[in-house]
Amino acid sequence: MPDHSSFDPRFSQPGHPPATTTEFEGVRSLHLGTSWEQGAMRLSCPDAIELEYVQMMMAWLLFQAASPRHIVQLGLGSAALTKFCYRRFPDARVTAVELNPNVIAICRALFALPPNDARLDVREANALDFVLDRRNHGTVDVLQVDLYDEQARGPVLDSVEFYQGCRDCLRPDGIMTANVFGEVGNYDKNLAAMTDVFDAIAWLPEVHDANIVVIAFKNAPQIDFSLLYERAAGIRRRLNLPAKKWVEGLKEWMRDQQA
Template identity: 80%
Template sequence: MSSKPPPFDPRFAQPGHPPATITEFEGVRSLHLGSSWEQGAMRLARPDAIELEYVQMMMAWLLFIERPRQIVQLGLGSAALTKFCYRRFPDARVEAIELNPNVIAICRALFELPPDDARLQVREMNALDYVLDASNHGRVDALQVDLYDEEARGPVLDSLDFYQGCFDCLAPGGIMTTNVFGELANYDKNLDAMRAVFDAVVWLPEVHDANIVVIAFKHAPRIDFAVLFERAGEIRRRYNLPAKKWVEGLKLWMQDQAD
């Protein structure tokens, strides 16, 4: 990771928000918010693939939901999840919520984010406003949350009210996946808030500079590992995602909780 921030491009430096910048190394373009912290990445040869392992893990809801109708990302990042879901789930509506217009602009220009259409909508707004809006409640099958600022000390939204709003947005059987990263105190604060709201909360093993992906269920699922491993094989074949590792991580988590 670079020790100094990359230079600003005035197209992606609208006042009032952190500027969006890029670096490139060995065929991978990375997004930054005017600092050295990586906010997302795209392999130039595979722009619609998910490059980073922890972002791949944000797709773990696929183990339980085969045919999503509504997928929402809170935090656009480099648009990896938004592009992947838009391309791979043609029957689903995909919505991305991003507060920083510089991030939206750079994703359109340099990360191959498609324009909005009947199935895709990228909205410039605060994620808290989105989840508290009753018109969004009860309709999201898969909610993917990755909300960090340029300092990346922890999620910018981590209150009980925020996670209650996330819960309320989910349809029956809906699942939230969220990335928890930053200072140690953030982990317990976020996990405690999620456990106070969701019916079941599990997390996968730490990857990629201490990122932990949490899976929160509106209603606790029935866990059958034989079924999950079979489903993981299908996910690997269809989407080229390492889903077997997710199931192994879930199994390890359950064993740890039992000890």
């Protein structure tokens, strides 16, 4: 069974859910004072992405030929995406927006999140404020959205206003990936809001306790599966991510839409 961490005042600032951890078979998991897993890190590979659905949040790689200049993560989680993008895309700026200071503190102390520097900006802020701020509009190549509270019933931001702000932050060829998890009604609500705002959306088959990753495009791409498989092979070689499964998931999604 996992070993539960003891209460640590460093990660229990009042006014926000406390950040706690469990460890099992070499994997440290993040919790917000409940049993729901908010992220994970394999202790022997702290910069790798451990959870399958979090790996799928990188599916934007299939559609961006150029290296991104600015990657933004809304919701820090265990910092897996933030660390991975910071390490593996050295020419990109990486911004992470997290409302809970306890999450930022525990990621710095126990999840190998490096300090801010010229390329990395982990900031304590509200994701809605970030996407509505006109100074951020048109500045982001990749937006990765994974926003959950301690109850994990559904994304804490799911309105048309929020997703419109996400779209506004993207450059013309920008892509958003978003994790949609929780009670059944949340799927339809979020997908409807994204459909209202984005030029095109697609989603991958659910994994890891019903997480579904949606890919949303500011401007719809032309889908060439032979090119996607070619890119998937390159992603596997360079980044050790199972991108072929993402292409197969997209094919399955297209078949379902046409049925």
